[in-house]
Amino acid sequence: MAKPPGLIKINYSLLVSYPKLVAAYHSCRQHKQHSVNALIFKNQLFKNLATLRQNLKNYQYFPTKSICFAVSYPKLREIFAADFKDRVVHHLLVNQLEPRFEKQFVFHSFACRKYKGGHVAANYLSHFLQQLTKNFSQPGFYQQLDISNFFARIDKPTLNTILKQHIQRYYNCEPVKQKQLLWLTKIIINHDPTSNYHLNGSEQLHAKVPKHKSLFNQPKSKGLPIGNLTSQFFANVYLNQLDQFCKRQLKIKYYLRYADDVVMLSQDKQQLQYWQENIKEFLQAKLKLKLNPTKTKLASIYQGVDFVGYLVKPHRIYVRNKTVKQVKTILYNFNQGMLWVHNHQRQEAVALKAKPTSEQIKYLQAALNSYYGHFRQADSLNLRKHLFHQHFGTLKKYLKPVNNYQHFVIKKLQ
Numbered sequence: 001m002a003k004p005p006g007l008i009k010i011n012y013s014l015l016v017s018y019p020k021l022v023a024a025y026h027s028c029r030q031h032k033q034h035s036v037n038a039l040i041f042k043n044q045l046f047k048n049l050a051t052l053r054q055n056l057k058n059y060q061y062f063p064t065k066s067i068c069f070a071v072s073y074p075k076l077r078e079i080f081a082a083d084f085k086d087r088v089v090h091h092l093l094v095n096q097l098e099p100r101f102e103k104q105f106v107f108h109s110f111a112c113r114k115y116k117g118g119h120v121a122a123n124y125l126s127h128f129l130q131q132l133t134k135n136f137s138q139p140g141f142y143q144q145l146d147i148s149n150f151f152a153r154i155d156k157p158t159l160n161t162i163l164k165q166h167i168q169r170y171y172n173c174e175p176v177k178q179k180q181l182l183w184l185t186k187i188i189i190n191h192d193p194t195s196n197y198h199l200n201g202s203e204q205l206h207a208k209v210p211k212h213k214s215l216f217n218q219p220k221s222k223g224l225p226i227g228n229l230t231s232q233f234f235a236n237v238y239l240n241q242l243d244q245f246c247k248r249q250l251k252i253k254y255y256l257r258y259a260d261d262v263v264m265l266s267q268d269k270q271q272l273q274y275w276q277e278n279i280k281e282f283l284q285a286k287l288k289l290k291l292n293p294t295k296t297k298l299a300s301i302y303q304g305v306d307f308v309g310y311l312v313k314p315h316r317i318y319v320r321n322k323t324v325k326q327v328k329t330i331l332y333n334f335n336q337g338m339l340w341v342h343n344h345q346r347q348e349a350v351a352l353k354a355k356p357t358s359e360q361i362k363y364l365q366a367a368l369n370s371y372y373g374h375f376r377q378a379d380s381l382n383l384r385k386h387l388f389h390q391h392f393g394t395l396k397k398y399l400k401p402v403n404n405y406q407h408f409v410i411k412k413l414q
Contacts (some may be wrong), residue, residue, distance in 0.1 A: 025091035037084035069201035080225035112232040118308035119377035143272035146295035147260035153289040335393040
């Protein structure tokens, strides 16, 4: 029986099927729908998606110009923001690879994984401390390791080899998709954003980025740009090699990793030092990475472990003093007639008029609710009450706490 005219057979097993590209577009625009590039892309959506699909299908896709800028909050870093079209491709690739790789990742690696945020990592660490010390009745120690200059020092040939091995194994029965994935991962990894970029924001701020943290000062075979979804995913793939080594060969029972921050627990200090030396050798030999000696720490768990924005101590999880100070700064400035603004590149105080606008109140509500969302994952009820009653000042006219100081809603003014 002949096919009705106008119907197109779609091969859903292919990486670049139209439904998968549309799904990638929608996941990409969730947090970028009001950006200029997202609106331009949406203006001719079907044409842009069709062109992108054709380029991918014909192996003619290549990343376009990135926007480079420096941010100072929460710390000074160099960011490369990919064009919206390239972000769609990033989502397409990660949507395809992530479900397969998730099965390989160890349970206690966190960051950029579903249901594996910082507060979950802190809770698991708290549970580990209790298990290790038999409900805090015995001694316990922790070893904290940080990988030096991680994103800028990722070795591209090594990452390509790791991905190639996994993709060939996962997709050995799908040769067309396997070929597409191998080609696209290589294109994205090997792309050098410093060869085609537009510098945005403050040149003076970008000049302050330490040379060893800038891709402009790395060999072409090194470094992934901070700011791309693929970089976050590839970082987990890369450090999964370390996770597997620690769990399968070193047999570390109490092990957690959040991005490039590793915590191990033991009742034996010498055991922790032995693990550290083995990890140091493994990183240098297999992943071409080094530990940061200034951030390596071995101490009693009873002093508390500074991890993922919390201070984890026996029986309690505290919010970092640094984070509390940031909230107090926002509130102090408001009560002095200034709005403390984080615009991703720098922090600045903007003078308020006699009466703040509704948009400014909404901005403060969102900022404070974000902080309080972080706070409520710790044992912080007294802290949340104290900040409201002692530091909100005139902001109480506009915001009121709900659900036992978990977040704030805007008051209806008479």
